[in-house]
Amino acid sequence: MSKPYFDAIRSERAYRSSFQSEPANDLTFSLSNLQTPASNWGREQLFTCHVVISPAQDTLLPGYKNDHITFDHSISDEARRQIDNFFQGPDPNDLGQSEHYLVHKYGTSLGQVWATVAAVKARRSGVADLDVIKDAIPTNNEGTPESKRLRYNTDCKDFVDSGTLQIGSSSPTSKLLGGTPDSSIGYVDQAPTRDLPPEDNTVRLISCVMRHILYYTQLPGSTPIIEFRDTRQRMSLQVLDLGGEVTAIDDGGLCLKVEEENGRFTVARNMVALLEAKRNLKVIEGKPVISDECLSQMTCEAILARAVDPLDEFQDGRCVHLSFVNLATD
Template sequence: MDEYGETLGELWGALASVKHYPRPIPRNDGTPEAKRARRGVVHTGYVHSAGIQVSSSNPEDRNHSSPGGSEGSTGYTETKPTQELPAEDNALHLINRVLRHLLYYTQPLNASPVLDLRQKCRMVSQISELKKQFVAVDDGGLILRVEGGVSTGPHIAIALLEAKRRLVVDDNKPRISDECLAQMTCEAILARAIPAEEQLGNERTIVLNATSHYVCFLEFNVTKAYMRRLMAGQLPSESLKVTATHWFDLSAVEGRRGVLNNIRGLLGMAMDRQPQQDVISDSEGVED
């Protein structure tokens, strides 16, 4: 703590908030506790409340849903937030603390340019041929500040950040739901539609998917040909390729090391401002 200062303390505090679940309130109504031991029952698709969780964004969109709703998909679990912040905000608070700490200690003091955090952003793209407007709102992201501080020039987008509420678990393995993937795909496409001077010049969009104390890095390969056909109101003739790392557990040393390695990769990509072969890394390989 003395070596890394308050950013590390904030990180551990945010991690504790995400992982903490309240103990049941003991009964005090005079009812004796049951003496017979309960038999363990295994329920298919059940995930312990202290385990992995994930969902789609925008808690405002779900304010009218029932508290115990399961979203109609096997493998979803939902617990009530244990802090004042909604579950998704707790996850966003944690990943912001993690990124803030890593960016502070992986870059020289007063560096320019500098990789920095940004607030959430609303992206809008108009396809006139279809008379349609596409809108996406992320939860923040990483930008390259060319002058290190407040700059009059455009900042360069490096990665998007998307926080989720619950994680879909199938056969004890986490995965990203179709709904979440569709949302991040829309964000990745609209990120490629921003002015050219605000992009790195490659055909990639990196999205950090943060849920509870788990982080996954996704790389969307959105080519110029794909964007040309889409903006012309035509169906793209090629598939949109997505590559993802495994989930990194921020409560484990290996998980934190994996996040650090990927942030270093993004930092190197940002500073070089050139396309690279391997932007995201995973010690166990990648999943398509």
């Protein structure tokens, strides 16, 4: 069983060695392999694009690399309190409450954060049973029954443990349960796909978290200013001699806006960071790993972001995803 590409290909020497040792009938190294949506990319496309994993570099996004980042001491006491409350986390008993309740207790942005945390953690089996819902709703013939509060199971068994997840691509083409290995990596402790929360829940969680942080770490009236971009961005590149195009769609991201003379804010950089949310995780021997499918999808998006680049954002050829994978394109 081959090691994940992310762990195995750490140098040009490792790339050449692995390239030569890959079974010929398993991989077909051809540019024609790129004519597929990013969600269908895998190990073949990584080798075709000559991807080499480099050591971790700085922790700043490329757009900030030439800026001196310091703590803004003029931040208000309320902003400090909101950030501190975020780090403190919610009362565990509150994760079974409604979003309405959480917003009133923790404030609008932080309440939405904790509501989405609960949505992401809870498996579908934690949703109230339909029979319970029917019993709680009065019918025209029954008059007004005794009030019944819907009860949600908040026991830990209905939450997804990180040890039972697998890292995979957004739109996996084949996922076998029960520890059956796929292309290059075996599975360990998988949660059935039907029990996992929808990927949109993950996107909303990241959106709420990023918004809460951005609201209270940037001074009112600041320019330029970073905001979260909800709109999914489709990127495509027509490849000469292939008769097709390479396409990818991100899940949102961060954009930078500047104030113009007329007082209106316009987007100066639309891809400060790209978001690619994952519905599940792949785990080997209890350790989460970045699968070939996951890495290849992010690689495709990085390549397209660099190639399309309508706002000339990637002059240094680097693209950082919110998945904490730093990708350099030449």
